[in-house]
Amino acid sequence: METITGQAKNWINPKIGATKLRDCTATDADKFFKGLGGVLGKRSLVMIKSTLRRSIRRAQVHSLIGRNVVELIDLPTGQPSHPSRAMTQEQAAKVLKAASGKATGYVKVVKAGKGRYGATHAAS
Secondary structure, three states: OHHHHHHHHHHHHHHHOOOOHHHOOHHHHHHHHHHHHOOOEHHHHHHHHHHHHHHHHHHHHOOOOOOOHHHHOOOOOOEOOOOOOOOOHHHHHHHHHHHHOOOOEEEEEEEEEOOEEEEEEEEO
16 A cells, blocks of 8 residues: 555655546556656656556546546666676575575674674684
8 A cells, every 4th residue: 555655655646646537548647657757766666557547447437427538658778777686596506505504603692782782703
């Protein structure tokens, strides 16, 4: 729910929030998403489109508008996503190799007070 609220607050309302649904055209929706495509990545664009599509569908159910213009448009490519932070196969193999050996150290957990804990580490 926080994601939907954030989308509305940060992206939808500032750009097209004042536009009445019955006055919104597919061209307006297309311009809106092209503008966002210069700033946001594909996943964010898909999520915002989904939020708008569902909101407009609710208005259709209550016969407030005739068609859902958001369903008529194609999303722009959007900004490139961030590179993956996942380990490479070589890095994962090194971690598994290191973890398969015998323990070389210990961690001692100590109570620091008022529900806080700290840890001391030692390795050989």
